[in-house]
Amino acid sequence: MLYYFFRSVMEENYLWGYLAAVNVVAFIMCIYDKRAAIKRRRRISEKALFAISIVGGAAGMLAGMLLSRHKTRHWYFVVFVPLLVAVHVLLLLWLL
Numbered sequence: 001m002l003y004y005f006f007r008s009v010m011e012e013n014y015l016w017g018y019l020a021a022v023n024v025v026a027f028i029m030c031i032y033d034k035r036a037a038i039k040r041r042r043r044i045s046e047k048a049l050f051a052i053s054i055v056g057g058a059a060g061m062l063a064g065m066l067l068s069r070h071k072t073r074h075w076y077f078v079v080f081v082p083l084l085v086a087v088h089v090l091l092l093l094w095l096l
């Protein structure tokens with residue numbers, strides 16, 4: 001039943017819009033957190049960064065990590081964010 005729900009969402013192109021939006025937000029969050037770290041301002045929690053990655057923003061988070069060299073010393077970000085990207089790609093391939 002869940003498959004048919006996601007299949008109908010996929011056909012309506014809502015999923016692509018959602019994924020684009022959540023990845024842009026994840027990218028901006030990563031860049032913002034890096035700048036906040038440099039300027040010693042209030043930071044975004046690691047839980048929030050992981051949460052946005054889990055709900056579909058892993059590709060944007062990975063791009064932000066690589067472009068700003070942020071969170072690349074934390075093994076859990078280096079391992080789990082690319083793993084989430086792979087899981088999201090596999091889910092999209094399954095839905096196609």
